[in-house]
Amino acid sequence: xxxxxxxxxxxxxxxxxxxxxxxxxxxxxxxxxxxxxxxxxxxxxxxxxxxxxxxxxxxxxxxxxxxxxxxxxxxxxxxxxxxxxxxxxxxxxxxxxxxxxxxxxxxxxxxxxxxxxxxxxxxxxxxxxxxxxxxxxxxxxxxxxxxxxxxxxxxxxxxxxxxxxxxxxxxxxxxxxxxxxxxxxxxxxxxxxxxxxxxxxxxxxxxxxxxxxxxxxxxxxxxxxxxxxxxxxxxxxxxxxxxxxxxxxxxxxxxxxxxxxxxxxxxxxxxxxxxxxxxxxxxxxxxxxxxxxxxxxxxxxxxxxxxxxxxxxxxxxxxxxxxxxxxxxxxxxxxxxxxxxxxxxxxxxxxxxxxxxxxxxxxxxxxxxxxxxxxxxxxxxxxxxxxxxxxxxxxxxxxxxxxxxxxxxxxxxxxxxxxxxxxxxxxxxxxxxxxxxxxxxxxxxxxxxxxxxxxxxxxxxxxxxxxxxxxxxxxxxxxxxxxxxxxxxxxxxxxxxxxxxxxxxxxxxxxxxxxxxxxxxxxxxxxxxxxxxxxxxxxxxxxxx
DNA sequence: CATGTCACG
DNA sequence: ACGTACGTGACATGA
Numbered sequence: 001x002x003x004x005x006x007x008x009x010x011x012x013x014x015x016x017x018x019x020x021x022x023x024x025x026x027x028x029x030x031x032x033x034x035x036x037x038x039x040x041x042x043x044x045x046x047x048x049x050x051x052x053x054x055x056x057x058x059x060x061x062x063x064x065x066x067x068x069x070x071x072x073x074x075x076x077x078x079x080x081x082x083x084x085x086x087x088x089x090x091x092x093x094x095x096x097x098x099x100x101x102x103x104x105x106x107x108x109x110x111x112x113x114x115x116x117x118x119x120x121x122x123x124x125x126x127x128x129x130x131x132x133x134x135x136x137x138x139x140x141x142x143x144x145x146x147x148x149x150x151x152x153x154x155x156x157x158x159x160x161x162x163x164x165x166x167x168x169x170x171x172x173x174x175x176x177x178x179x180x181x182x183x184x185x186x187x188x189x190x191x192x193x194x195x196x197x198x199x200x201x202x203x204x205x206x207x208x209x210x211x212x213x214x215x216x217x218x219x220x221x222x223x224x225x226x227x228x229x230x231x232x233x234x235x236x237x238x239x240x241x242x243x244x245x246x247x248x249x250x251x252x253x254x255x256x257x258x259x260x261x262x263x264x265x266x267x268x269x270x271x272x273x274x275x276x277x278x279x280x281x282x283x284x285x286x287x288x289x290x291x292x293x294x295x296x297x298x299x300x301x302x303x304x305x306x307x308x309x310x311x312x313x314x315x316x317x318x319x320x321x322x323x324x325x326x327x328x329x330x331x332x333x334x335x336x337x338x339x340x341x342x343x344x345x346x347x348x349x350x351x352x353x354x355x356x357x358x359x360x361x362x363x364x365x366x367x368x369x370x371x372x373x374x375x376x377x378x379x380x381x382x383x384x385x386x387x388x389x390x391x392x393x394x395x396x397x398x399x400x401x402x403x404x405x406x407x408x409x410x411x412x413x414x415x416x417x418x419x420x421x422x423x424x425x426x427x428x429x430x431x432x433x434x435x436x437x438x439x440x441x442x443x444x445x446x447x448x449x450x451x452x453x454x455x456x457x458x459x460x461x462x463x464x465x466x467x468x469x470x471x472x473x474x475x476x477x478x479x480x481x482x483x484x485x486x487x488x489x490x491x492x493x494x495x496x497x498x499x500x501x502x503x504x505x506x507x508x509x510x511x512x513x514x515x516x517x518x519x520x521x522x523x524x525x526x527x528x529x530x531x532x533x534x535x536x537x538x539x540x541x542x543x544x545x
Numbered sequence: 546c547a548t549g550t551c552a553c554g
Numbered sequence: 555a556c557g558t559a560c561g562t563g564a565c566a567t568g569a
Contacts, residue, residue: 198566200549219549227550252551255565283561285554292563295553303552327554383559393559451557462560466554498554498561 002108011108016049024051033057037075037122040151040158040278047159060122062147063129065279066139070441073279079121082128087121088114138437146436146474147278153481153493154276154286160492160504161271162293165309165540166262172305173258176250183247190240197247200226206240213238253297257306264291276496283463284438284470286496294497296541310541312504317537319491319510320544321517322500323473324532325350327382327465333527334435334464337414344529351375357411358404377408381415384461386454419461426460434467435525469499472531475524477501483520487512502541510537 002013026032027046032055036042039056046053064073071081079085093114094100103111134140180197188194191210195202203226207213215224216233224230226244234241264272277287288294296310297303312318323329328350332340343353348363355366355374366374373394380390391401409416426432431441440463445456477496480503484491491509495502501521505513518533525531538544 196567199568201567221548223549225549248550252565256552256563260565277562280563281561285561287562289563292553295551295563297552299553380559383561385559388557389559454558455560458559459561466561469554500554 002111004104005106005108005111007105007107013108020049020051027051028054030054035060035122035126037061037078037118037125038279040155043151043155044159056148056151058126058130059148059151060125060129061279062143062151063126063133066143066147066438067129067132068441069279069282069284069439070443075118075121075125078125078129083121083124085121085124088117090114136437138433139439142436142438142471146471146478149478150278150474153477154278156481157493157495158273158275160494161266161269161273162494163271163311163313163504164261164265165311166265168309169258169262169306172309173254176254176258176302180247180250180254183243183250187240187243187247190243197244198251203244207234211238211240213241249300249302253303253306257297258309261291261309274495281470282440282459284434284440284467284474285498286470286474288496293495304542307542308540311539316504316506317510317539318541318544319503319505319513319517319535319537320500320541321503321521321533321535322497323469323521324534326469326472326499326531328378329527329529329531330435330465330468331382331415331418332529334468335412335414335418336528337412337418339412340415341528347530347532351378354378354408358407373404377404381408381419382462382465384419384458422460422464423457426457432460432463434464434471435527436468436471438467438471440467472524473499473501473521476521479520479524480517483516489513502544505537513537 001019002011003016003019005011005013027034028051034053034056035058036056037059038061039053039059043053043056060075060078061073064071064078071077076087076089079087091100093106093110094103106114133143184197187197191206193206195206197203201223204224207226208215208224213234216230217225219225219227228245228248231241231245235245261272266273272291272293274288274293275290277289280287286294297306310318325344328340329344331337332344339357340350343350349371351371351374352363352366354377355361355370356363358374358377359366359370361370376393377385377390380393383389385393385405387398387402387405390396390405391398394401422432426442426445430443430445431439433439440459442456442460444452445460446453473496477493480493480501483489484493489509489512491503491505491513493501494504501517503513503517514535514537518535521533522531536544
């Protein structure tokens with residue numbers, strides 16, 4: 001419907017307020033089924049005009065994602081792939097780059113063709129894709145009970161947004177900037193000349209050409225690398241690489257977080273509103289963008305201070321609840337390995353237990369270094385590691401790493417069997433699946449060349465664990481959202497970070513949330529191991545851990 | 546737009 | 555002989 005075209009000579013159009021008034025009852029009637037391609041987006045647009053879209057029964061974006069998560073899901077690609085139709089692209093209608101015009105400037109006739117095709121193709125895609133989803137009972141269930149209900153949960157989270165302490169971020173920016181200036185001076189001094197510390201190319205010239213240091217490794221394009229691992233090694237013998245490392249750490253925090261986040265505040269709400277991608281990650285995980293709230297620093301002290309800026313509204317607290325060791329627990333569940341099951345059942349420190357098995361010790365005799373080794377091995381297993389990768393990670397000879405792996409698989413034969421089975425199954429069927437039946441296709445497990453096939457094998461090992469964890473937390477988000485609604489509570493989900501849910505909770509509801517949230521999250525599935533959830537509350541995200 | 550780098554789980 | 559741990563998003567540089 002043409003409502004807002006405003007170019008010179010635009011024809012008279014329908015009155016927007018009148019159209020919205022007439023359509024609002026239908027749009028808001030949950031009993032009137034609607035179909036969309038990425039309906040979460042349309043829900044936002046209508047919400048901007050006071051319409052609470054309800055009754056979205058189907059979404060072709062999510063149908064495509066469940067059928068083929070490894071493919072593209074934009075409408076132009078879907079039309080081409082499933083209908084053999086070459087659609088009018090948005091770029092064709094509006095132009096792109098500097099000469100792009102707004103949709104209001106597009107001729108009504110042209111806009112009509114584009115918009116009508118949009119609706120037509122969406123329905124045709126639904127007719128092509130939905131039967132294929134329904135044909136697989138497990139996929140149909142994930143679609144109906146997980147992905148579709150999740151849309152409204154994500155919409156609410158995005159709409160609600162996250163409050164930031166901009167004063168703190170400004171202070172941190174200044175502090176980081178001052179430190180960077182000091183480091184820069186010292187670096188120029190060491191280099192004997194000024195250079196751009198943000199430029200890998202210039203760093204490379206200074207270190208490897210001017211100072212003649214020996215490159216540690218090369219980038220994919222064949223240049224000597226200046227990445228963290230390389231600089232850390234060079235820093236053992238030279239002062240400049242350490243300065244560059246320190247500078248880089250601060251530059252990252254400042255440019256990506258303390259400078260950028262305040263710029264992304266919505267002036268109307270005073271909050272940042274991320275967008276969750278529900279059809280991006282091939283494993284079933286969510287993604288977060290503009291801003292990405294799933295990669296806020298935590299590992300360093302300085303980075304951690306940025307989390308203090310994620311605050312609750314007055315009278316509220318931030319509550320964070322995360323699944324403990326969820327992927328290893330899922331590995332125990334899928335493999336049914338007796339040793340792993342027993343360790344989790346007993347509530348043991350899993351890395352300590354692993355170290356005890358590998359090194360043949362009593363758990364109480366495991367020292368910090370052996371526990372660290374076991375932790376690296378446990379993570380490596382989830383990623384489908386090779387002896388080479390483990391050796392590199394631990395700084396060992398490959399043969400030594402191989403011995404650790406052999407001992408691990410001797411002690412946990414169920415895991416060894418699972419890895420073998422998964423590789424075989426992936427090769428036979430061309431896909432792997434999560435516990436609930438979400439599929440990940442691996443075209444390269446057969447077709448690819450050596451390295452690519454091995455990459456596909458590692459993805460095959462990892463995907464069932466990462467994907468099952470994604471399934472579980474999605475179920476939890478739906479359960480938590482329903483619980484809050486049923487109890488008429490004012491607490492709101494505000495972030496999801498893969499194994500963690502973050503809520504903004506009014507103080508009167510704090511005890512109830514801390515008590516019931518872990519139960520809800522832990523109760524989404526009956527696995528062969530307990531699902532443990534740790535919960536904390538505080539004035540900001542950092543203190544909620 | 547490609548590249549290199551680095552933040553997270 | 556080479557490259558090798560899974561999945562993401564965003565920044566600055568420089569062509």
